[in-house]
Amino acid sequence: MPEVLAYACEDETTQFHRTTIEIPEPGPRDIYIDIAYAGICHSDIHTARQEWGPASYPLTPGHEIAGVVSRVGAEVTKHKVGDRVGVGCMVNSCGQCQYCTEGYEQFCSGTPGGLPGTLWTYGPDAQGNPTAGGYAQGFTVSEDFACRIPASIPFEAAAPLLCAGITTYSPLKRYGAGPGKRVAVVGMGGLGHMAVQISAAMGATTAVISHGRSKEADARRFGATEFHATSEAGTLEALAGSFDLIVCTVGADDLDYTALVRTLKPFGTFVDVGLPEHPSQIHLAALCNGNKAMAGSQIGGISETQEMLDFCAEHGLHPQVELISGEEITRAYDRVVDSQVRYRYVIDTSTF
Template sequence: KVGDRVGVGCLVGSCGSCQMCESGYEQWCTSTPGTLWTYRADAEGNPTTGGYSRGFTVREDFALHIPEELDFAACAPLLCAGITTYSPLKHYNVGAGSRVAVLGMGGLGHVGVQIAKAMGADVSVISHGRSKEADARRFGADHFYATSEEGTLESLRGSFDLILCTVSADGLDYAGYMAALRPYGVFVDVGLPTEPVSLPLRAFVNGGKSFAGSQIGGIAETQEMLDFCAAHGVIPQVEMITGEEITQAYDNVVASRVRYRYVIDTSTFPESA
């Protein structure tokens, strides 16, 4: 109703009637034109521009209720990073007794660590170096491993039920990470490297392991994620910026200097933009 605090995530519409939509997976809408994204999509001849937009036109059932416990600005990344990490952790039944590793401690990873910990898992962070170890532990990580240290990956063989990979860098030792899974473990990738990857089939067959991908979640699951984060105090670490600071902020993201998400105050955009 008027006056409610609402959030708009990665999608603003879908057909609502295909099998995927009726099952709560609007992000996989199979109709034509399919899911209407808030960025890089075409809304009746008008390109959508995501977080650079002054506003959205959104179907009312695609607007999400923001719980009062969540800071309005700081929770903005939950609508992308939050659901991207929550969905696979829930799908693979992470809970008490689960051993979860989050690969990469950036904008996605720092939220994934908090969510996995709130679900009751024993959480490890695997990063290249140790510059983010203190932050990882502050977000709830029980263990921290640096792959730049010789023998680290080998020492983790058979350690995890699930590895959540948030890294988009090329050249990862995927076979090594598959070896770090326990039998029937799953490696879930939400990063998008630019180059194709290859894996020997023995990495899957030995131990009955799985390699999976994931991408956000449907509207009901996104609302569930927001309510979960409100109940467990999960909140991204953000820095609010103005429109004039976007270029510098983008350069900082590329250079991995951001801790951990920028949120743009779109009220600072010029009226003519």
């Protein structure tokens, strides 16, 4: 097995250190990627800090990966050496169940005697063994779970699209963001600033709902035509019945979901992608009054992820990133939690 440099943490305090990990040899239908950049997603932090359940240490996270193919298996047809590719939140599925055949590999139910379900980019594999993610200089993945990164997308900004991009593109597309629709994006961090760009590019009138106004100029630069600060009294009440679609990217436990749902028009939809750590509450009358819907969304399938990359290339969209070295990962985790990054940290693996 190839050995590569990586960064790992030993426990939930997430003090990252440089280490060496073994990467599986590519099989007949696998490719080996020299990782160039890896994004830091808040999901990495939740996982590493055991906020979503027990983690297996030492842990090398990372599911926003951009790199160059350096080896291909004998049966690989989709990629060649030298291709720029990206890997997101999952690396395999059974390929046979209803969800896989319909392009929703993230919901793979598995098959008898096959994979038990979706295989995520890091964490336990199908046999329960720990696996490493993208905070490393190399990665082996099935050719079917690597997406082509269009040449017009800046390579250093491409990695976050494999999670933040598809996480926001999928619900915006599914729930009809487009001309004649009013869309509100709640929160403008790593996810939110992509949601604003994508919504605007789809042709929707796009608003941002944020706690304060420190990001208002950025929101308008990304394509928002409205900005609303909940720290100002009466903001949500004044927006009652305003939006066709809300995409909530905030994971805060104290969010007023009832007030936000009331800003929907009749038949509007509230979609959460923020995944708060603890259970949330909503007054169901806010949904019933106006026949509104509340939904969740989890990334997207591989074909839709490629569609998102091509859409971003066509419209000149990409994340605003801050490049960091491996030694800066520990500090970056705290800064992400404190909302001090604009808007996505990306690790430059050449610093390892």
